[in-house]
Each structure stands twice: as structure tokens, then as C-alpha cells.
Amino acid sequence: MLCSDLLIELEKPLSSSTPHLPEKQCQVVKKEYHEFLASTVQFLHEVQERQMLWHWGPYSPVFNALVWMQGLWASRQANNQNRSFIEQQMGLYSATGCFGKSQEVLRRDVELVEYMNDLIDTFN
Template identity: 90%
Template structure:
């Protein structure tokens, strides 16, 4: 009887595991930070102090171009794969949250955006150093990430990551009638668009 109860409980809980929740954003923040660290560990991009008078020159402390390119592409693909998994899930049913909890939700949302921008910055710095072209796996991965954020065609739910976030946060009532989630997410996509344009 106890064993059957455990099975029943697991069946009841299973749909919850397949829903996008506010915890999903926390998990994506941690994954984005981890992906950024993988890129940083491939070699730190710094400004050559001797060339600073002439405007500065980017140099990489450790790692050759092919190794760095593979690492950056792998980090992007890992992040995109997890993002796609989340996009394939339905949204959880949510209700308005109290103000104190909303403060936490907003803080975590801003932390997620900051983490994403920092990650893209690390990619951008290495792109500025190596000047990869559209044949690079890094280019393909950045385009994939941009598509997941901005396009409905990139997943079975036919909902972009921006739309998913808007729906998720709208249900909490934490952002009121403001368009902050849309505006800030679009800024991230524009950053990706600018990054894509550098691959030529």
C-alpha cells in the first residue's frame, strides 16, 4: 500500500516537473552563469596596456583560436539546448503574488537578464578578438539563441522565450501594466542582433 501511494504521488507530481515556473528562471540564471564561466576559463580577454595609447588592443590570456571557438560554441549550444527544453514545456498556472514576494521575483528577473548580458558580453569580446565569420559554429549558436528568444518557430509551443516570460510574469502581477519585461527582453534580443552582425 505504501509502495502504491508513492507511485500515485509521483504521477500527481509529474506534471508539475514539466511546467515552466519562476524556479525555471532561477535555474536558467545559474546555467547562464555556468556557461559564462566556461567561456572565461578558455582565456581572459584583456586590453594590452602597451597598446592603450594607440586605443588599446584585445589580447587573450591563454587558449588558441580553435580551442576558444569550440568552447564558446559549446557553451552557447548547452545554454540553447536547455532553453529549448524549457520552451517545450507548458506554463504553470500562477496567481498574483504579494508585494514582498514580488520584490524577490523582480530581483531574480533582473539577475537573469544581467547574467544573460554578461554571458553575451564574453561571447562578444572573443568575437571582437578573433573575427569569426558566418561559417563559425559560434555564429550558428548565437543565431539559434536569438531565434529561441524572438521567434515562435523555434519550438513546439509556438511561443518565443520573450512571450513565455511575459505570460509567466503577467500572471504574478508583479510588473503591473508596465511593459518592462517586453522592453528589457527586446533589448537583449537587440544585443544578440548586433552581435550577429559582427560575423561577416
């Protein structure tokens, strides 16, 4: 199942021995980060479209999967590192130096969690 595969990947400790990547590598890191977020938003949009069509309730498997996904992104209890996915991403991307002192990773991740929260609210 995709969710369990993601969870296994998230359980792996983060390691980054390079304090700052060269600009060319940073362009790739930023591009892949934005593509990852865009894919996640597209997935949530597809769920939202189907929710508008089917009107699932709070006892549906889709609702449970969204709540699990939201918890994975925003909760420290979803994995044994006691760090949310957002915190893990911030640590990973901060170590690259590609985003400078910008809080872009935090801001965009929080926006994504807010979208998940709004989508979850449509199940009630």
C-alpha cells in the first residue's frame, strides 16, 4: 500500500553531510520540491472533485485516509522520530542551503495542511 511505503520512507533518519549545495544542484532541489507539492495538491484536488460528486461522510475510508495523511504532515505522533513531515522537510531543505533564510518550505507546507483541513471539513 502506498501509505505504508511512504511511512517507511519517513521513518528513515535524515542525513545531509553537505551544508550548502552548488547553485545548479539547488535549482534541481527547488524544482523537485515544487513538483512534489504540485503533485500532492493535484492528488488532493482529485479527492476534492470526487468528494463534491459522492459526498462521502466522516466514516468513509477516504475520510480516514485524509485524516491519516494530514496527521502524517502535521503531527509529531505519526512516526517514531517525533517530528512531523513538515519538520522533517524543513530540516532536510535547511541543510541544503537552497532556500536561504526563507521560510518558503514551512509556509508552503502549512498551506498544504490547511488545504487538507478544509477538505476534511467537507466530510461532515
